Amino acid sequence: MKYAVKAWSNGRARAGVLQLGGGGGCPGPLEIETPSLLLPTRKCLPHFISPDLLPSLPSPDSRLLQFSPLHFLEGLSMQTISNLGGLHQMLGLHEYGLVAVPRDSIQCLPASEATNKFGASFETPCGRCLIKPKEYTEMISSMRPDIWVTLADEVPTWVSEKRNCSSVDRTIRWLDECIALRPLGGDIFGSIVGGANVQQRQRCAEEVVKRNVSGYWIGGFGLGESMDERPALLKAVCDNLPEEKPRLVCGLGLPEEVLQGVAAGIDLFDTMYIYHITIGGFALTFPLDKIGASELIPYSSDIGSDQTKINLRATVYQKDAAPIVQSCSCYTCKNHTKAYINHLLNVHEMLAQILLEIHNTHHFLGFFRLIREAIKEGKFERFREKFIHDRREHLAISSVHA
Numbered sequence: 523m524k525y526a527v528k529a530w531s532n533g534r535a536r537a538g539v540l541q542l543g544g545g546g547g548c549p550g551p552l553e554i555e556t557p558s559l560l561l562p563t564r565k566c567l568p569h570f571i572s573p574d575l576l577p578s579l580p581s582p583d584s585r586l587l588q589f590s591p592l593h594f595l596e597g598l599s600m601q602t603i604s605n606l607g608g609l610h611q612m613l614g615l616h617e618y619g620l621v622a623v624p625r626d627s628i629q630c631l632p633a634s635e636a637t638n639k640f641g642a643s644f645e646t647p648c649g650r651c652l653i654k655p656k657e658y659t660e661m662i663s664s665m666r667p668d669i670w671v672t673l674a675d676e677v678p679t680w681v682s683e684k685r686n687c688s689s690v691d692r693t694i695r696w697l698d699e700c701i702a703l704r705p706l707g708g709d710i711f712g713s714i715v716g717g718a719n720v721q722q723r724q725r726c727a728e729e730v731v732k733r734n735v736s737g738y739w740i741g742g743f744g745l746g747e748s749m750d751e752r753p754a755l756l757k758a759v760c761d762n763l764p765e766e767k768p769r770l771v772c773g774l775g776l777p778e779e780v781l782q783g784v785a786a787g788i789d790l791f792d793t794m795y796i797y798h799i800t801i802g803g804f805a806l807t808f809p810l811d812k813i814g815a816s817e818l819i820p821y822s823s824d825i826g827s828d829q830t831k832i833n834l835r836a837t838v839y840q841k842d843a844a845p846i847v848q849s850c851s852c853y854t855c856k857n858h859t860k861a862y863i864n865h866l867l868n869v870h871e872m873l874a875q876i877l878l879e880i881h882n883t884h885h886f887l888g889f890f891r892l893i894r895e896a897i898k899e900g901k902f903e904r905f906r907e908k909f910i911h912d913r914r915e916h917l918a919i920s921s922v923h924a
């Protein structure tokens with residue numbers, strides 16, 4: 523794996539290129555421009571998009587897939603996965619980069635109350651599991667991802683300072699153990715935690731930087747901290763990280779949160795946002811133009827719009843013959859209307875989620891593309907302000923009409 527920063531905007535926001543190939547299982551060179559999204563998956567495949575439709579997503583932007591090794595605990599043995607040649611071989615995903623992160627925010631949630639000095643506890647489809655560094659690195663050796671994140675003790679913000687401090691100690695110790703076990707996977711991203719405490723965040727970052735890792739995974743977000751607390755926490759971490767290595771954050775997923783992360787110097791985002799809105803019947807609709815919103819979506823109390831997305835279950839779409847977004851080039855918008863998706867949702871056809879996930883993935887990747895362009899042009903902060911301003915304006919109008 524190689525990474526290089528190519529452009530800066532407004533101090534910390536940065537655009538770069540991540541290159542995969544050779545190290546892990548991904549055979550061909552794969553170049554991903556950052557800031558970028560790791561597509562959320564279950565067992566390496568998006569939740570509703572089948573493998574034959576994967577190539578229809580924007581490429582190469584959609585070729586970095588996040589998965590949790592714990593998803594595979596309920597099925598094949600690690601030995602079988604290893605015998606099949608690892609996950610790239612097993613799934614036929616030869617042109618995709620696989621990034622292993624122990625947790626996700628749907629099925630493998632950290633269960634900090636059951637975590638102890640031996641390993642991290644997770645709620646998984648197989649029940650609560652305690653995963654020790656040795657077991658985890660064995661999974662990595664069998665699966666051979668391109669990038670893997672070390673085991674972390676993530677805690678919510680409401681735990682005591684003592685518990686937060688011990689989570690940092692354990693995360694650093696497990697990082698050392700994971701490195702010492704030398705699994706066969708690709709590049710290592712060292713985990714950084716520290717909850718909502720600036721000093722602990724800083725301490726963890728300083729310690730992880732001393733280790734031989736290729737990049738950093740910043741966890742422990744989305745676990746109770748407020749949006750106002752985040753800039754100081756992200757700054758405490760990113761100020762201590764070397765510029766030449768990539769930073770991946772988990773737990774920031776809303777468009778405003780992504781902008782917050784990019785402003786702090788984050789390169790990669792590991793989020794289940796697309797899954798959550800798709801399962802809720804929402805479609806992303808915010809305008810994708812260079813300086814933010816050019817036109818606001820007409821207000822209607824039935825639309826369920828918050829300026830970033832619409833609720834396609836709303837009755838107002840029952841006879842709407844237009845695509846979700848007129849200018850969108852995705853399969854869904856090229857072939858189907860809002861009325862059809864509204865019907866599919868009402869009769870509980872899974873095709874609704876398939877079509878929504880295709881559109882939402884396209885749209886969110888388009889948002890990341892705009893962010894990169896804004897950084898390259900040195901206009902990131904203006905882009906961010908315009909986006910947030912337009913959204914607030916819309917919410918103000920909505921509250922007047924409510």
Ligand SMILES: [Zn+2]
Pocket residue numbers: 846847850851852853854855856880881882884
């Ligand atoms: Zn679309």
